[in-house]
Ligand SMILES: [Zn+2]
């Protein structure tokens with residue numbers, strides 16, 4: 001884009017004797033030129049970006065780091081203007097991510113890994129190794145946990161448990177759900 005403006009500007013202004021160093025004037029000229037030729041210029045820019053991906057990303061990185069304040073203000077304005085849309089989008093996305101995690105950890109047969117509870121409203125993600133407190137410092141919790149799990153390619157430290165089993169397991173000395181304890185007792189009686 002820059003080159004296009006410069007060439008056009010030089011063509012039309014050099015003979016007119018306007019001071020070439022007049023940056024303000026050039027800026028205004030660029031703006032009007034851009035508005036007049038927006039479609040062509042955007043197309044040209046997109047083609048250039050496709051052909052020079054490395055350069056384009058480098059340029060964008062540099063621009064972002066130099067315009068942090070401007071960007072955060074833009075983001076703020078956008079979030080304010082589109083708050084409802086964004087809220088819906090985030091909710092749908094985290095629902096989808098939750099389902100993906102549940103499907104992965106229950107082998108596409110979503111249920112509690114202990115008692116078999118199938119109602120998704122009762123289910124939760126559990127840290128198998130009972131190190132939830134430590135792990136929560138490393139990864140996020142709540143809704144953000146799902147995106148963390150997906151980003152980290154579904155680590156083996158999680159399972160699906162219903163709230164009852166999760167809670168009971170968490171409050172047991174040996175971190176064993178009463179369901180499992182009962183099974184152990186029955187096993188012992190059977191063996192005896
Ligand atoms: Zn359960």
Ligand SMILES: [Zn+2]
Pocket residue numbers: 114115164165177178179180
């Ligand atoms: Zn249980």
